Amino acid sequence: MSDRHRAIIPGSRYPGKWQGPRHAGTLTRPVPHPPDDSAIRLALWDIDGTLLHATGRLAVDAYNRALRATYRLVGEVARISTAGKTDRQIALETLALHAISEDQAQALLETFGTAYAADLAKSRTELAAQLEVLPGVQDVLRRLDSLGVRQSLLTGNLEPVARMKLSCAGLEEFLLPDVGAFGSDHHDRNQLVPIALEKLRATTGEALDAEQVVVIGDTPLDIACARAGGARAVAVATGRYTPGDLAPHRPAALLATLRDTDAAVAAILNLEPKTFDLKS
Numbered sequence: 001m002s003d004r005h006r007a008i009i010p011g012s013r014y015p016g017k018w019q020g021p022r023h024a025g026t027l028t029r030p031v032p033h034p035p036d037d038s039a040i041r042l043a044l045w046d047i048d049g050t051l052l053h054a055t056g057r058l059a060v061d062a063y064n065r066a067l068r069a070t071y072r073l074v075g076e077v078a079r080i081s082t083a084g085k086t087d088r089q090i091a092l093e094t095l096a097l098h099a100i101s102e103d104q105a106q107a108l109l110e111t112f113g114t115a116y117a118a119d120l121a122k123s124r125t126e127l128a129a130q131l132e133v134l135p136g137v138q139d140v141l142r143r144l145d146s147l148g149v150r151q152s153l154l155t156g157n158l159e160p161v162a163r164m165k166l167s168c169a170g171l172e173e174f175l176l177p178d179v180g181a182f183g184s185d186h187h188d189r190n191q192l193v194p195i196a197l198e199k200l201r202a203t204t205g206e207a208l209d210a211e212q213v214v215v216i217g218d219t220p221l222d223i224a225c226a227r228a229g230g231a232r233a234v235a236v237a238t239g240r241y242t243p244g245d246l247a248p249h250r251p252a253a254l255l256a257t258l259r260d261t262d263a264a265v266a267a268i269l270n271l272e273p274k275t276f277d278l279k280s
């Protein structure tokens with residue numbers, strides 16, 4: 001462990017390593033450093049509300065059309081809370097409200113996913129117009145890349161839909177194509193960190209510990225999945241949850257936005273500074 005990590009917090013999982021969120025205070029600039037064994041080596045990004053904001057309902061409408069057609073649902077598709085859930089989990093919970101058994105639902109999940117991605121692909125141009133890259137995202141991706149941090153996705157989106165959104169938004173450059181975990185890999189988001197680690201190992205031969213991984217997302221379920229996988233959780237309040245909503249879920253760091261590249265990179269990599277300004 002480098003001297004940089006020696007400081008602070010009694011009771012921390014790693015003696016001398018800061019773990020908790022700081023909501024206000026002086027912002028000092030992080031100092032880039034060569035990675036060591038305890039450093040974060042892989043950043044896994046959520047998409048919706050974290051990298052991108054959708055200004056329209058194209059994807060939601062395509063999802064519901066595919067669900068209705070695949071399972072022959074009658075009437076409006078039941079509405080449930082979807083934030084942070086995988087596309088498959090949303091389907092299973094929705095279908096349960098339509099009295100479709102889990103066995104029936106599971107049997108057609110692949111068919112549903114294919115139909116959803118195909119439907120959305122027909123509106124690719126319109127989808128691109130509805131997706132806004134959130135402020136600061138490109139600069140943070142670029143900076144992490146320059147520091148040698150591998151980056152990919154950890155998202156509830158089905159893989160083809162995730163890739164379509166990224167392509168539409170022009171964010172593929174810094175994200176490893178064959179790594180990452182998706183809603184099509186497992187319906188339970190809490191299972192996705194080890195899946196991403198296994199894909200990294202299979203693709204690059206690099207075997208990382210979960211402690212070298214950070215998950216960045218905008219919902220309590222992103223924080224929970226990082227914790228379940230043994231990874232660092234960084235929450236950003238750029239989706240539907242406010243800092244006040246996210247703080248009780250105890251992410252390792254909490255940011256209002258990604259506008260301040262230095263502060264965001266410091267939070268993601270667990271570098272100095274140890275305080276972040278939520279007013280930015």
Ligand SMILES: [Mg+2]
Binds near residue numbers: 219
């Ligand atoms: Mg999200």
